[in-house]
Amino acid sequence: MREIEVPVNETLKRQLGRVGVLYGGESAEREVSLNSGRAVIAALRAGGVEVVPIDIQNRAIEQLQQAQLDRAFIALHGAGGEDGRIQALLGYMGIPFTGSGVKASSLAMDKLRSKQLWRGVGLPTPDFMELHGRADWTQVLTQLGGEVMVKPSGEGSSIGMAKVDSAAELEQAYARALAFDSCVFAERVIKGAEYTLSVLDGRALPAIRMETDNKFYDYEAKYLSHDTRYFCPSGLPADKENELAGIALDAFRSLGCHGWGRVDVMADSEDNFYLLEVNTVPGLTDHSLVPMAAKASGLSLQQLALAILMSSVN
Numbered sequence: 254m255r256e257i258e259v260p261v262n263e264t265l266k267r268q269l270g271r272v273g274v275l276y277g278g279e280s281a282e283r284e285v286s287l288n289s290g291r292a293v294i295a296a297l298r299a300g301g302v303e304v305v306p307i308d309i310q311n312r313a314i315e316q317l318q319q320a321q322l323d324r325a326f327i328a329l330h331g332a333g334g335e336d337g338r339i340q341a342l343l344g345y346m347g348i349p350f351t352g353s354g355v356k357a358s359s360l361a362m363d364k365l366r367s368k369q370l371w372r373g374v375g376l377p378t379p380d381f382m383e384l385h386g387r388a389d390w391t392q393v394l395t396q397l398g399g400e401v402m403v404k405p406s407g408e409g410s411s412i413g414m415a416k417v418d419s420a421a422e423l424e425q426a427y428a429r430a431l432a433f434d435s436c437v438f439a440e441r442v443i444k445g446a447e448y449t450l451s452v453l454d455g456r457a458l459p460a461i462r463m464e465t466d467n468k469f470y471d472y473e474a475k476y477l478s479h480d481t482r483y484f485c486p487s488g489l490p491a492d493k494e495n496e497l498a499g500i501a502l503d504a505f506r507s508l509g510c511h512g513w514g515r516v517d518v519m520a521d522s523e524d525n526f527y528l529l530e531v532n533t534v535p536g537l538t539d540h541s542l543v544p545m546a547a548k549a550s551g552l553s554l555q556q557l558a559l560a561i562l563m564s565s566v567n
Contacts, residue, residue: 260301261559268566269302270323273348275339277308280331281412281433289537290328292544296558297326313339317346324565325350326558327534332407335534336362349565353533357509361531365406365438367508371528374507376500378528379519380441384427390420393439400442403427405434416442443519443527448487450501450516451535451546453560457498458546460487483542485549489524497526504528512564515543 261269274297276290277283290306297304305320309329317325325348329339337359343350353361360366368378380397394401403426405413413433415426423439430437451458464482487494501516508531515535519527535543537558547557 260299266301266303269562271303271305271321272297272562273305273307273317273320273322273325274328275307275309275325275334276328277310278329278331278334279309279311280329280333281408282331285536285538286328286330286334288539289330289541292537292539292554293326293328293558296555297562299555300559302559302562309334309339313342314346317342317348322348324348324562326562326565327351328537330534330536331412332362335532336407349567351561351565352512353508353510353514357511358533360508361510361514361533363406363436364404364530365436367530368438368440368528370507371504376504376507376528377526379443381438383436383438386427388427390423394418394420394423397439397441401439402442403430403437403439405430406436406438407434440529443521445520445522445524448489448497448518448520448526449542449546450498450518451513451543452502452505452510452516453513453543453547453557454564455511457502458543459485459549460489460494460497461485461542461546462487462489463542483545485545493524500526500528505531513543513561 274290274294276286278286294304294306305322307316307320309316325343327334327339327350329335333339335358337355340350340355340358344355365383368381371378382393382397400418403415403417413430417423417426427437447463448460450460462484497518501518504516505514510531510533515532517529519529535541537544544554544557
């Protein structure tokens with residue numbers, strides 16, 4: 254990973270130019286994105302970068318044309334910001350941007366397609382089944398071990414997710430998840446520790462283990478609760494930490510992702526790892542995991558933001 258001076262020197266400042274921080278947007282993750290964007294804006298400005306804050310609305314083309322940017326820092330979460338659409342627009346306009354490209358962003362945003370790809374290349378992920386309105390809910394539960402997570406395929410931040418263990422609950426959870434995405438799937442519950450691996454410039458940062466008293470690591474546990482517990486170092490032996498990092502990097506690269514991101518993983522009681530999803534634009538709030546892992550690596554939020562920004566420089 255390239256060393257980043259704080260604040261940036263004049264040569265680097267000219268190279269970066271006028272940087273638009275794209276945040277907010279109109280997805281279900283708007284509030285998280287607003288917080289991420291504010292943190293990035295403050296960090297980059299503290300480093301001396303010329304920043305143009307842009308709360309992306311339904312006139313994104315006009316907003317970007319008016320801003321006259323040299324490059325963009327994408328801090329948009331969810332639909333419209335993390336699914337390849339803003340990446341495609343920026344690419345068409347010739348504006349370099351942070352993070353993964355169009356295809357990788359779209360694929361990583363689609364949890365079901367990601368899992369299908371991982372199965373195809375031999376990477377571990379919990380058993381799963383796409384759900385439809387005429388499903389035999391009892392049979393689905395039986396095939397997936399009796400307890401499942403119901404997930405909208407194209408949402409992040411655990412929005413629309415539910416953990417269920419009865420046919421009636423499964424049908425209800427499916428109906429609720431449809432409000433967020435037309436593609437919904439059920440995933441076998443892996444009972445064990447939950448980890449996340451942040452990826453920055455081709456390497457894995459220290460793993461973080463999460464614990465919550467909630468039913469699962471949901472939106473409240475991620476962004477609102479002060480009772481969620483984070484462990485970094487994760488407590489894994491060195492060989493298992495290395496194994497986890499290897500699986501996370503393989504998952505990240507298999508989707509074509511680059512620059513930065515985060516990989517979420519479950520472990521069972523025997524410390525076998527199972528991939529859940531890849532986030533190509535993770536949160537950068539005071540509750541977020543990438544800044545926490547970066548801090549454990551000796552990087553401040555300012556250094557982290559600058560390192561991410563440098564991924565947009567050829």
